[in-house]
Amino acid sequence: MTDTLPKVPVLIVDDDPSMRAALRQWIRLAGFETQEVAAPDQAMARLTRDFAGCVVSDVMLDGEDGLSLLRRIGELDAGLPVVLITGHGDVPMAVEAMRSGAYDFIEKPFDPEHIAEVVRRACEKRALVMENRALKMQLTDSAGLESRLIGASPAMQALRRQVLHFATTDAAVLIIGETGTGKEVIAQALHDFSPRKDGPFVAINAAALPEAMVEAELFGHEAGAFTGADRRRTGRIEAAGGGVLLLDEIVSMPTSLQPKLLRVLQEKKVDRIGGSRPVDVDIRLISAANIEPGEAVRSGRLREDLLFRLNTIELRVPPLRERGSDALLLFDTFVNRFAVRYSLDAPAASARDEAFLQTYAWPGNVRELRNAAERFVLNAPVSPQPLEALVTGRQDPGPSPVDGGLKDLMDAYERNLIEGALRRHGGRVLDVMRELNLPRRTLNEKMARLGLSRDRSGLSDTGEG
Structure with a gap:
């Protein structure tokens, strides 16, 4: 039993210390972990919808009977099994308990092996409930992710599976992909489908900040740390506490600051500029690069020891030109979204437009395609043009593959x-x-x-x- 259900918790609710001790012994011998309280309010403080085991409660409790506790637990989570024990039970009470949702009803005196077996079955039922909920949540998350990471190509299907799997961990992630492939969208999804989803998501583009500002932006500073620092400033790393920090264009981070970032990852502490002691931080770091990290190491732009901390998990985002017919699906999605945004009719793509969508190399990837869809929607009512003309700027784009049939x-x-x-x-x-x-x-x-x-x-x- 210990092998199949290790450390599954069982909450014992009984105001008799000797009965709690006896139940503790029997239930632990059956391979479970026990938690013990004397009153219903204490029990409710311990229970959540994520509680993985079952509740064993006496019916006769000071201040509130076990049937009332049973109803309160049912309101919290109807799928949480409650086993009731009494020395005063009769048929009507047993019927009321079962009608109120009790998993089982046991009268004193009882055989320890019997209560162990009841607890075992109750916890097995709870495990099935939790497994079904996790599956439904996974299906819901998968559907939600499909609306963000759009695409039916095998590469995008694999990427969505990876994102949902790695979102549940706290390991550092390095996202590698060309400009415009949607690296920040992936980072946001890793945050939103993770246990840190209620924490902050803080994004900073290392390439967009002047080198002199990067250290203060990331690590913060104390008042008086340098000229113009008239007050304490919390850095982006500290501001991401409890959540996720995205460092985009990581290879553009000044090499002088990379050892300081490495220390943050190793020790979970950040040193403000001018500070006298480090500050504890709890973050998950996601970084992104549009060049091969190995090449950045060889060229001296990225420290190798930092790379080893950044790429515990590597996610590679395929360029749009390698995603088959995803360009058609993305374009149609963006056209409909922009039509709603601008209160316009969604224009239909011609066969020539669809041929261009699938044969153009899209050097700007999804970002370029999204911009093209927006222009396509806005131009349609007044000066409709072939998509190729909107994208390339050529007024006479020449023959299209579809022109030949x-x-x-x-x-x-x-x-x-x-x-x-x-x-x-x-x-x-x-x-x-x-x-x-x-x-x-x-x-x-x-x-x-x-x-x-x-x-x-x-x-x-x-x-x-």
Whole structure:
């Protein structure tokens, strides 16, 4: 039993110290942890909806009977099992107890093995209740996350699973991705779906601050610490206490301050400028970079020992060009959101627009696509233009793949998908076959027809299969 339900708590409510001692002994021998109180109010102070075990209470208590306590517990959490014990029970009382939601009703004197078995079954039932709640919460969180991290591509589905899993931990996270891929959205989700969700989310862009201000912004200062410091200032690290601190563009942090940040992560303390003693801090650090951290270490922009503290967990955000048809889904979502914001009709994308969405490289990633959707909505009522013209600025963007008909459109779409898969997998055909669910011969034929090769860097038009 101890192996299957380790340290599950059982709350004993009884105003008789000798009975509490006896119940404690029997229940602990059965492999449970016990908590003990003498009065109902004390019991209610111990209970929450997260209580993982069950309650064992005498019916006859000073000031309030066990049936009244049972009803109060039911109001708190109807799924929390309550076992009632009495030396004065009769059939009507047992019926009332069961109608009020008691898990079981036991009369004194009772066999210790019997009460241990009842407690065991009650805790097993509670475990199922908690498991079902956790599953429902996970499903709810997953649906909520889909509205933030939009995309049906395998890469985005995997990223959402990672975010929900790692959100429950307190480990440091390093988010790596190109500019505009949504790194701050991911950091916010790690906060919002975590136990720290009620704490602050403090974001600071290390690249956006003058070097002279970074130390004061992060660590704070005491009054008189330097010229112009006329009062104490709480730094961003301290302000994030109990929550999450996001350091965006971490590789832009001055190397002179990186040892000080490393000390914060190691010792959970922050030194204000001019301070005489460190201040305890409780934060989860999330950092973000738009270049490979290993390259930043080799170039001297990031300390290696700091990197080891930052990347306990690494999350890599794929660029939009490698996400297949996610561009269509994102564009449609943004168009509808902006139409609501500006009280306009949502304009429909043409076949030419959809072809451009899937074949354009989107160097600015989701941020660029979002801006394009906003301009598309605002221009539609007065000067509708092809999406390509809005994005590239070319008034005559030239022929579109769709101009040649459906076949050209499908070729452009297939080329985009295969090219992205080849790039993601470094030209490894077996991995591309698995991702696209294509036989080798079919993939080779398509690559030859579309002028693609396994060349990882350039994907040259050699036509090699």
